[in-house]
Amino acid sequence: MTAPLTLRTGPAGSRIAGVGSYLPRRVVTNEEMCTMIDSSDEWIQQRTGIVERRWAGDDEPLSYMVTEASRKAIAQAQVDTDDIDAVIVASVTHLKATPALAPIVAAELGLKDPAAYDISAACAGFCYALAQADALIRTGSAKNVLIVGAERLSDLTDKSDRSTAFLFADGAGAAVVVGSDTPGVGPVVWGSDGTQADVITQTEDFRDAVPAGRMPTVYMDGKPVFRWATTFIADAARDILTQTGIEPEQLDVFIPHQANNRITDSMLRHLKLPDHVVVARSIKYFGNTSASSIPIAMDELLTSGEAHSGQTALIIGFGAGLVYAGQVVVLP
Ligand SMILES: CC(C)(COP(=O)(O)OP(=O)(O)OC[C@H]1O[C@@H](n2cnc3c(N)ncnc32)[C@H](O)[C@@H]1OP(=O)(O)O)[C@@H](O)C(=O)NCCC(=O)NCCS
Incomplete structure (x- = not known):
């Protein structure tokens, strides 16, 4: 046995x-x-x-x-x-x-x-x-x-x-x-679409680039990324709220990946978030820092006093892969 x-x-x-x-x-x-x-x-x-x-x-x-x-x-x-x-x-x-x-x-x-x-x-x-x-x-x-x-x-x-x-x-x-004992991280909503792997990708792999004295660089076809982010990802953001049982009115802060302010604006329209929701805009001073952008923005909002400990925040990241993930969290 x-x-x-x-x-x-x-x-x-x-x-x-x-x-x-x-x-x-x-x-x-x-x-x-x-x-x-x-x-x-x-x-x-x-x-x-x-x-x-x-x-x-x-x-x-x-x-x-x-x-x-x-x-x-x-x-x-x-x-x-x-x-x-x-x-x-x-x-x-x-x-x-x-x-x-x-x-x-x-x-x-x-x-x-x-x-x-x-x-x-x-x-x-x-x-x-x-x-x-x-x-x-x-x-x-x-x-x-x-x-x-x-x-x-x-x-x-x-x-x-x-x-x-x-x-x-x-x-x-x-x-x-x-x-x-009281959850401060909600259920993740995540996924991927590898059929769009080539819209953000390296120009070549290291094996080819390095012997030729080059570094691979990031290639991006901006328009399909923009389209995906403002449609599919905006829907995913709404799904996060639904799966967490949070109404837009109950949200205090929105921290999307700092990809582009126009993407953030479009998501806001899609989600119909109320005016009281504080929206991260740290892309203004820090650009798009990929995996770092959400925690940098969270830290900035808490340090500046625009957001506070205990508030409820929606976070969502999306990018090369294409991949995405997001949760509702209680801010530290
Ligand atoms: C990258 C991005 C800003 C480019 O904007 P766009 O409107 O798609 O730009 P286009 O390539 O269609 O070019 C539009 C015009 O701007 C011009 N242009 C392109 N890049 C330019 C630049 N850096 N500076 C000035 N003009 C530029 C083009 O020549 C074109 O001019 P034309 O209309 O006279 O032909 C936009 O596609 C975008 O935000 N995509 C999402 C990217 C993103 O957020 N990626 C991160 C995801 S993790």
């Missing part, structure tokens, strides 16, 4: 206990951008809402940005580093296939023997990591999980490509997720 396996169980729910972010020092204005591409401050602002973005320097590698953001999130969560037992880093710009970034930053943070792994889910990466952290906690596989979105997209951007150069940027955002 097969021996019965003992299973673990965890608390009823999880919640975000702390959030932190790191933004590179170098500010790249639209004016500077226009020395690299044929464009204008007016066009960039009107089409995307971006006024400036940050590009990381040589002394700001991905691991540094991750540890800086993580330290702030851990401090706010007031969780002892010895008690963090899993680390998930979401990134598409960690340029080594192995080892993953998560165990490296876990060691730099002085964590003791945590499970540590990376995930690649582009601009949905933070919400994918949050879904995993929530599931790990509720099934008893982890007690306290550090999740991070971190990107150096400037490494993989063709600075002379006028369809992407002005959009992508660098930064990191982290959160500590802990167990909670």
Whole structure:
């Protein structure tokens, strides 16, 4: 007879206990951008809402940005580093296939023997990591999980490509997720459409590019991405509210992936969110930082006082894959 396996169980729910972010020092204005591409401050602002973005320097590698953001999130969560037992880093710009970034930053943070792994889910990466952290906690596989979105997209951007150069940027955002008898992370709504894999993709793989002295860069066909985000993803955002049992009137904050202000505006119209809902617009100063954009925006709203601890926020990430994920969360 097969021996019965003992299973673990965890608390009823999880919640975000702390959030932190790191933004590179170098500010790249639209004016500077226009020395690299044929464009204008007016066009960039009107089409995307971006006024400036940050590009990381040589002394700001991905691991540094991750540890800086993580330290702030851990401090706010007031969780002892010895008690963090899993680390998930979401990134598409960690340029080594192995080892993953998560165990490296876990060691730099002085964590003791945590499970540590990376995930690649582009601009949905933070919400994918949050879904995993929530599931790990509720099934008893982890007690306290550090999740991070971190990107150096400037490494993989063709600075002379006028369809992407002005959009992508660098930064990191982290959160500590802990167990909670009162759920602070709602059910994830997520999915993918690989038939559109080629609308945001690398121009070539590293095996071809590197021997020829090149870096692959990100190619984007903006129009289908825009269409998908303003139709299918807007419906997915509404589905998140429905599945969480939250009416638009009960929502305090909306933090969509900071892809483009026009996409955010279109989603707002689609969702018919009431006027009192605070909407993240950090793309204005930080550009599109892919997996980092949601935690950076969350940290900015809480730090500036525009949003408050205990408020209910809808978050949704979407991007290359194509992939998407989102949840309703209670802000730390
Ligand atoms: C990228 C994006 C802003 C481009 O806007 P668009 O309206 O689709 O731009 P188009 O390529 O159709 O070009 C429209 C016009 O602007 C011009 N243009 C394109 N890029 C330009 C630039 N950087 N600066 C100035 N003009 C530009 C084109 O030449 C064209 O001019 P024309 O009408 O005289 O021919 C838009 O497609 C978009 O926001 N897509 C979603 C992308 C996104 O959010 N991605 C992230 C998802 S994770």
